[in-house]
Each structure stands twice: as C-alpha cells, then as structure tokens.
Amino acid sequence: MATHEFAAREPHAHAAPQGFIRKYVFSLDHKIIGLQYYFLALAAVFVGMFLSLLMRIHLIWPTAVLPFLGEIKPETYLSLVTMHGTIMVFFVLTTAPQGGFGNYFLPIQIGAPDMAFPVLNMLSFWVTFLAFLTLIASFFVIGGAPLHGWTGYPPLSALRSSGPGEGLGADLWITSIAVFCIGALLGSLNFITTTLDMRARGMTLMRMPLTCWAWFCTAIIGLLAFGVLLSAGILLLMDRNLGTSFYLPLGTINGQLTGHKGGSPLLWQHLFWFFGHPEVYIAILPAMGVCSHLLSVGSRKPVFSYKTIVLAMLSIVVLGFGVWGHHMFVSGMSPYSGYAFSVPTMAITVPSAVLSFAWLATLWRGNIRFTTPSLFGIGFVSLFVAGGVSGPFLAQPALDIQLHDTYFVIGHFHLIMAVAAIFGIFAATYHWFPKMFGRRMSESLGRWHFFITLIGTYAIFVPMHYLGIAGHPRRYSQLTEVDYLRDLFPVQKFITYAAFVTIAGQLIFLFNMFWSMFRGKKASDNPWEATTLEWTTATPPPHDNFAGHTPVVHNGPYEYSVPGAPDDYVMQTDPATVAGH
C-alpha cells in the first residue's frame, strides 16, 4: 500500500467552529461552502426543470388548465422561457461545477487547508444566494417575471411599458444578475489566488489534476467576463430608472414617444455577448476538466497528452473572448464584422476537437471500469461531440441567418453546453459523493439514471435540429394556430413525451442521492483507487483537509497502470520509486 509523506504545517487560519450557525450556515470552511453552492444549484435546477416542463406542456396543450397555475398565457410562456434560461445558466451551470465542486475540491486537490480568502468565499456564496432570492422574487411581484429572455435585449428589457413582466419584475431580474456578478467575481478572485499561491510542496502547475486546471481557466474567464456584464447591467438599470438613453433609440410605444433617443440596442448585445459567450465556457470548462479526470480514473490509463489538454483549455480561454459576435449575425451588423467573428468561431472548434480526441484516446484500449462516473464521463464526450458538430453550421453567417431563430439553435446549445455540462456535474457527483458524505451511491440506480438521461436527452434535442432545419421558429408560444407548423406538431409532441420521461428519470437521481447520504454503503478512503490528494485524506475530510499536515507531492496526477507498481496506480504523494520497467 502506498505510504504518504507529509510536511508539518502552521495551524489552520481559523479554528474548527463549534456552533451550528458558524459550522453550517455562515461557515468559512470551503467544503461547507462548496456544499452550500451545490445544494443551491440543486434547488435551482429543479425550479428550472419545472419551468421547462410547464413550457413543454403549454406547447402541446395550449389551453390546458393546470392545477394552481391555471391557463398559461402567451406572456407567461415568455416569462417561463426567460426564467428557465436565467436560472439554468447562472444558478446551475455557473454555480454547481465551479462554486460547488471547485470550492470543495480545488483546495484539497492542490493540498491546501482552505481557500486563500475564506471570508470572501463565504461572502461570495451568500451574495449568490441573495441573487437567487431576488430572481425568484420576480415571480411574485405585480406583473410577474420578466419576458425579455435570458439575454435581456433592449428595447424590450429597457422599457417598463413593453410588457407585463417588464416593471418591477425586470428590475429585480437585472439586480439579481448584477449581484450575481459580484459573487462570481469574488469567487474567481479566490480560485485564482488559491491556485497560484496555496499549492502544497511539490504540486507544480503541471502536476495539478486537470480539474484544477479547468477551475483555474474558468476563474480567469469569469474574472474578465463578469465585470463587463456588470457594466452592461448598470447601464440598463440607468436606462430604466434614471431616464438615460444608452440602449434606447428614439421610438414610440402605442403611438407615444418613450422620452428616450439616440441609444443603441446593439450596444447591449455587444456588451452582453462579450460576457455571454465566455459564459458558455464557464459552464463547460469544469465539465471538461472533470471528464478528463474521470476518464483517466475509469480507464486506468494516464490521461492522453496532459500538456495538450492544458494547452487546449488555455487556448479556449483566449479564443473564447473573440467570438461573441457570432450571436449577433442577424442583428444587422456589417457582413464584414460577421466574417471577422466567423473565423475565430471556426478556430475555436480546433481546441474543442483536440480535447475530444484526447478523451477518446484516453479511453482507447483502456481497462475501462464502467462505473457510474465513467458512464457519465463517456456520456459527456458523446453529448459534446453530438452538440459540437452543429456548431460549425451556426458559425457560418449565411447559414446562421436561416437557422438563428429556429429550434436548431435550441437543440445545439442544449446538447453541447447545457446537458453536457449537467453530465459533467452528474459525473462529479457520483465520483466525489463517497468523499463528501462518506457513503457510496447505488451503482444500479446510477446506471438506470444514466441510460434514461442519455437516451431521453437525445430524444428531446436531436429532433429539435430537424425542426430547425424545417424552419420551425423558436419562442412561439402557440403552435396550434400556425398553419405551416401543423405538420411538425407530432415532433413537438414526441419531444414533450421524451421530456416527461427524462424529468422522471431525474427523480431516480434525487432519491439515490438522499437515500445514499443516510443509508448508502460506507465508503473507504479511496473507493475508486484514484491517485489525487483528496483520496489520501479521511472521508469526509477533516476541517483543515489533511489533519494538521500538508501533503508533499512526488508524482503527476494520472499514474495508472504503472509497470512494476504494487497496485495499478501510484498516489501523487507516494515517494516510493519503482526500479526499472
């Protein structure tokens, strides 16, 4: 068995708290904060999923009277679209992989006792929580939730009179986003400082697990992107409440002048998408890191070309800031700028393809253990490739003008960004659950969950590509009244039924998780026989992660199937060298 070498360390910056409130509510411990983020995202994902369920029901049975909610009106449908997108993008895809797992495992994986700034860490969670409450509050104010979509394009989002949800509801929405930005910035600050300054002895940058690299890259993107979204939100709030005209051109509503003149709605689109496109990578990069990590553990092989994966992720960080205009091909911007944004968009498929090949090569001829985390890792690769191949279509301005406002785009980004990132979250949950809660999740329930979710996801989103090519517009709330959509209605019906099954499948996950938390099989300290530092410490880890010591790192993170080693893996802390091989 591997022996671990530890170095003495100064006492933990803050002592283990005793009271319930300091221990579980206003905790400074990165592990508790990570769990708080995780459960916030879990609550948010079920709210967001419930909204998508209502949308699917409304599309198929537009006049159905639902219990408690009544009939869904067209403007309510738009509110559902808006809130589904906002909740999922900000409070699930940004919160769970980075705030949740990143917070919990980044310090442990690099051998640190905590994040660099524990108080800021606590603040960043509570600020995010406040943002979530603010967003949810918009459901309950007069006029209800906003209907300007998660992208919040003005003039719709900038004028109070433009719709029922555009009064207080929209103000709450913008405030929530601005507050979320501050929380995300505090988080990014902590992640970068921790990665650069808190690594244990021997943990060189190129010995970090790829998950840490992914969290590091994500934090860099967040640091550069969220400030711009904050500025865009401030300008929008000023337009709405102080009468300025940053985004609002001269115009009339119902024959009356709005009092604004000279602003440019395109300005919002540029600022928003300068954040919005990197945000896609904020959602997917941690999943890429988790996937690279888990495929190596699952296939008992060193990850294929560690350096290439790191380089590919870094080049995604750089290129990701140069492609925002591809969301705006139909905005009326100059065709030359369209071309200028199309080229880097095509270029960013290169690192993405490099990553996909690296994952396949990691699996290739591996001694694969088909555990639930491995399955979700493989599922992630499948979804990433399936969603990725439609990307180059949309990167062409000429094709995008046809496809932009159709279901094709919905299918594309749900596969590659939304569900792929969710698969990353699932994989991480199944993988790290034993470390977080000291018990194993049920493997058979996990397999059921995986196959239902994988097949269900494809059944929902692949037909949407077909709908889009057939010209089915998105954002329409009533499909039964439109003649040329009548022939496509059976496909919409199929999608709704598939959504029912997939959502029901998520209840298996919920049951598995909460049942295993209390009744699952006890886990050993290293149930997956993985090499990284979190598996050298107790389960669940003590308050300062390594019980008064700092690990000393001797090896890279992916030493599997090492010839001559007593096990088929060598821990990162293992000082033993193996003579010859």
Place this chain on the structure above:
Amino acid sequence: MASFTPTIPAPRRTTSRGNRADLPPVVGGGDGGRPDPGAPDYGARLRRARLGLVIALTPIMMLFVAFTSAYIVRQGLPTFDPRTNTVVHDWIPVPLPTLLFLINTCVLLLSSVTIECARRQLARQVALEPVQSIPGVSLATEGKFPWLAVTIVLGLCFLSGQWLAWSDLAARGFYVATGPSSSFVYLLTGAHAVHLFGGILALLVAGAAVVFNRPLASRRIVVDVTAWYWHFMALLWIYILALLEFAH
C-alpha cells in the same frame, strides 16, 4: 575473472511519467519553505493579499474598459430620427468644471502620497516591533504622524469635491438624462467615486483595528493592500479625467 569495466550506475527511474521531476521543489508550491511553523505567517499572508489585490483590480479595469468602449461607440453613433427621416448627431459636449476637477485631482494625488507614507510607516513599525520588545531599547520618535487619518480626510475631501462638480453640472442644466455625454460624465465619475468610497471603508476598517487592538502585522496587510488599491484609483481618475477632457 573480474572485469575491469567500470560499473555505470543506472539512473534511478521514478514512476512519474508526465512531469518528471525527481524531487519536489522546496519553493514553488504555496506552502513551501515556511520559516516558522506554529506562528501565523504574516509574510505569506501579505504576499497572498497583494496577489489577490492584483487579481481583483482586473474586473474593475474590465468594468471601466466596458464603459469606455460604450462611451466611444455612443459618441460616434449617428442616430436615426424617424420623425424627420434624417440621421442626426445628438452628442452635445458637456462643459466640464475643469478647474474644480483639477483641484480634486490634486487632492487625490496628495492622498495617494499620504497613504504611501502610512503604508511605509506601518511597514517600519512591523519591522521594528521585535526590537522594541527588547528591554532598554526605545524608538520614541518613530512614526507618530496620523497618515491614515489624513488620507481618510483627503479621500472625503475628494468625494465632496466630486459632489460639488456634480452640483455645478446640474446648476448649468446637465443632469444624468440630459444627453448621452452628460450620462457618461455622471456614470464614469460616479463609478469611480463608489470605488474610492470602498477604499475609504477599508481604511476605516484598518483604523478600527487599532481600537480593537488587532496585531500590528494584520493591520499592516489591510493598509498595504488598500494603499495599492488607492494608487490604482488615482491612476484611474487621471484616466477618466483625460477621457472626459480630450474625448468629449
């Protein structure tokens, strides 16, 4: 028969594949080579706080980069008037209270000097603290001037000066919503004032640390980081002033 061929020892192979380095470096990881295990390591905390500050300045810079790009785009943007079917240019330059702004700039630069004095004074005090505890050694004249309080007062003077500038603009009929240029003047100066107010709050925290008898070294970290932040705010103000003066 014994061989006279010298035995060349084979290099010891480690199991590491990707990142072959036989021994972990002593310094390089964050916890490497700490001198005194057991005591809180203020040197490492100061280094960490400074690194954190440099990283925290990035999104502040991005915020103002975004405002600047919006400013430049909006300035050059001709707007269409559907009532007359013409393209009009509605950017009316705001007559800035330049003299007042220059006085404010001087106040801010002066405060930057005083906070630097405060930073160095505290650094000296921290360095001399062990010496002072030796019986018989006294450093009576060392560092009594209240640089920190002076900085806070100067910072508040700057903010009041900005308030006067805004009142001056309002008195001449330029409000937030008067025109695109006046909106940007209020936006840029206002966003800067909010950030500077954050710096004043941090200095008040450092001042409160004296009252609550916190360790000198821990107070030094707050003042040190705030000083660098304050210098950045001074530079940012000069940038904003130049933008408003030369690109209006």
